[in-house]
Amino acid sequence: MTPDLQDMNQIDREKRRFSDYVLEGSGDKGIALITALLLFILFDAPLWLHSNLFLLDWVLPKRQPLLDPTLLGLNTTGISSGAVFSTLIKVVQIFAGGYTTDLVLLTTFICGSLGIFKLISTRSPSAKIAATTLFLYNPFVFDRLYVGQLSLLVGYSLLPLSFVYLKSITDKRGWLRFGVVWSIMILASPHYFWIVGIVVLVFMIASIKRGEVIVGTLKAGVFVAASMVYQLITVLISGANGVVTSANLSAYRTSGSTWYGALGNLIGLYGFWRRGPKLARDIIVGWPLILVCILSIAALGISVIFAKRKSIDDGRPNHVNVPNYRFEKILLLSSLFAIVLALGSQGPSKPLFDTLFRYVPTFGAMREAQKFDVIWAVTLAYFFGIGVDTLLLRYEGKHRFKVAIAIIAVALPFAYEPVEPFALNGQIASSNFPSDWSSAYNIVSKGSGYSLCLPWHLYEEFKFSGGRVIANPCANYFGPNTISSQDAELPGLLTTNTTYYYAYLNYLITKSNYFANFGETLNSLGIQFVILFKTADFKNYSWLNHQSDMKLVFDGPTIEIYKNLDFQTSRPVVKEPVTVSSWGSLISMEQTQRLANTVTVTSRFESGPITPPKSPTNPQVVGRAKVRIDPYGSISVSSSSNGYVEVPLPWIRGWTYQNNEVLPSASGQIYLYVHAGISYITFKPKHLSLIGDAISLITFAFGVLYLVADRPFRKRQTISSEIPQPN
Structure with a gap:
């Protein structure tokens, strides 16, 4: 071979090594994105190309200020939990319009798929696809999709990625990557301060002798605390637990089944307190057998992980590439602790949960204890993927067996949760606001006072939503100068708003039979109009027609508007x-x-x-x-x-x-x-809140921009170290 040809071959090898580095993991990323897209289409297909999706706790704002006043501590409902997230949704809505919900869901599926693919170190893409399917298609996700807790699901989709960065906390700037992801999760839903906090606590205890781990974790904690300052200040203003009282623990308690109890529900990712949708277990008689199959494969994955060291010592090949053996133990211990806490104020966790609830600020956000079960959801998907990979490797060289195992592994999550595809089997659907609401808005928008929304329910069943119960959309459609119920109508809970004002309104509505001049009472509250939706019980408000100072000024197919004749500016x-x-x-x-x-x-x-x-x-x-x-x-x-x-x-x-x-x-x-x-x-407290907002914004922006700016530098540095230098 001539020297020139040898030089060309050397250059070609160097180029291939350069390409291999640049494309490292790109195959996984491509498969992860395709998996996310297919799973999203399977769920969202009936909803696509339709403008609005109304869910129980998800109604897109139509006429709300871009900047949420609760960012300044002006919050009449307690802890400001989703002010930043709601503001971001309004920004997205400017560009995406009615497709904002679809965009949020697509982001959730993509983040969840990428996170699982990155978290699980297996050779087989089929194992990662199966794990991703289980992570995104399960009873927990189904319940949260039905009620519209999309902010919680956004944080859920980032949970695997947060574990990836927690494992690499000792890497250069690893603590910052973990801190940024954890902050984003808290921004979406404050519950993840406690959810991820459990894993962090176990992680620190298990690594107590490793100083670099403790330092990295503490640095991440300081970053997260700084990015949470705006919420912490609001807690100080509103009180430790805001609207949450001990009655919430009973109202939002994790539900148990007749045969398996609350613990069995949590293991199967059930246990949501609210009744309503048709669940998979209501359709499939043998669902426990499917769960046993999933748990058995996950148990196989666990056994492989804990046999890792022994297999290496015996000289046997280690089929599963797990870079951090200690992390799997941490994940299992965190899941065990999370399931105990997910029982809430019942069972063995009652003393601990009640103590945290009463004395620890912000823990009241975890009134619905079943949310802790998300840690088990990640753990189950993780070991399920490793178990599938182990089965595939045991049949190396037997192509038909491998194909059959891969198909069964991907099919098991669908068999366990067959109701989630196709918009929860048609249990949710897109819809639009009625046309007569626009005419009603033109009337109330010309007023200078407030508008009272009736019937007095926080959740209401509307014809335009397909007869489904959704959050009262009055404020979202008619603007911020509306007053609607904050009463969840749960046993023992008068209202989710602790102000005297809303408690008085709750009392007032129950005494309607005493009124003859209701407009006078409304005038003392600054109310100029009454908006009455023609829903199931609207006829219970016929007493409005008998008030001497109230006048019906609009009567549409789905809505009525009454004007207060006693109103004074x-x-x-x-x-x-x-x-x-x-x-x-x-x-x-x-x-x-x-x-x-x-x-x-x-x-x-x-x-x-x-x-x-x-x-x-x-x-x-x-x-x-x-x-x-x-x-x-x-x-x-x-x-x-x-x-x-x-x-x-x-x-x-x-x-x-x-x-x-x-x-x-x-x-x-x-x-x-x-x-x-x-x-x-x-x-x-406005100025204090502004300072907190500024600290949080600067901290978070610095972390994100630093990582973005540092990534190309680290990439070039690593590539240059990979390419062999000429002698």
Whole structure:
């Protein structure tokens, strides 16, 4: 061979090595993307090319401000859990429109598939495809898709990737990669602070003697804490557990089956507290046998992992490439701990769970304990994939057997969860808002007051949603100046909103038979219109037609609009407020038409006997005041004289006037003593919230940009080290 030809061959080998490095893992990535796309199409095919998908907890906003006020701590429903995620969804919606839901689902399938492919170190793509199918098609995912908890599923899809980066925490900038992914998961759903936190805790305990692991994990924890500052500040403003009380533990308890109990449900990835959809186990009589097959293959994968060292010592070939033996032990221990916690306040976990719930800030977000089961979902898919790979390698050289095993392995998840494909077997469908809602919006949008949405339900069954129960879409369609129910109507839970204002409204609606001048009561709350949807129980609100100060101004096929004839844009300024014993006294005042020009206060924010208040109910009105409310933390009151005035806005802790905290009126609104002229009421924690938002944004942006900028440099550096240098 001539020297020139030898040089050309050397160059060709170098090029091949360069190409091999650049394309390293690209085959897996390609198969992962194809797998994700096929699984997504299988689920979403009936929904594709349709504009809107309404789910139980998922209704895309149509007329909501881009910046969520809860980012500033202005949150009347407790902990600000999804403010950033909802803002991102609104940004995506600007470009994707009604296909935003499809885009979120596609992202979820892609992230989940890529994460599983990267997490599982097996030689066979078929094993990874089977594991991915099990991870994305199982009862847990089915339940969350049905109720529309897509933010939770976005975090779920990133869980395998977070484990990948946790394994490599000691690599250069490995802690930052893990911290960024964990932060994104928390951004999507705050539950992942605790879910991933369990794995991190077990990981640190198992690595207590490895200083570099502890340091890397702590650095990642500091990064995550900095990126969570905006949420932590809101917790300080709203209280440790926000809206969550002990009644939530009972209402959202993990469900158990007759034969297998709560523990059996969790192992099978069931146990969701809400009833409603037709589940796979309701259709397939022998579903436990399919689960046993899946568990058996996963058990085979576990046995291979724990036989790894012995097989190496005996000189036998190790069929499964597992780079970090210790991580598999950590994954199993984390799953065991997670399943115990997923039992919630029942069984052996009750003392621990109740203690965490009562005394640990933010743990109230885990009121629905079954969400801890996501760790077991990843673990099951992980060892299922390794078990499948082991079976395939045992039949090396027997092509027909390998094909049969691969087909059965991919088919098992579909056999276990056959209801998820084709839009949950037709249990969800795309739809559009009724046309008469547009005409109704044109009426209420011209008003200057609030609109009250009835029937008073948080979840409602609509004809346009195919008869499915969905979250009340009133605020999403008619804009932020609407008031709708926050009552989940669960046993022991009055409302998911802890403000006095919403508790008073709940009481008010139940006393409709006492009203003759309901418009006067609504005027005291700043309500100008009533929006009544013609749903199942709308006829229970026929009493609106008998109010002397309410007028039906629009009657469409699916909606009615009532106008409050007593509504006034200005607020009365009184010399002294009226003290009432309870909300029952407010009902009594409405009956005697003495509520219009009154400011009421009470020390008991609760229902009571409907009796007149002891103090005079005809306070001296000394003037009128105009109120302008900025949803981002400031109120101006322009008063003609000194006196007490009530601002039509739910009171939450933090509103101040002249550095003094304002108090709630009897109806749960802001009330204060103002001077003639313009007075400004400010939300004191607003500046603290802005600082927290800035810290979180800067931290997260720095981490992402640093990793993006550093990736090409590391890639070039590794490639140059792989290519042999000429002598």
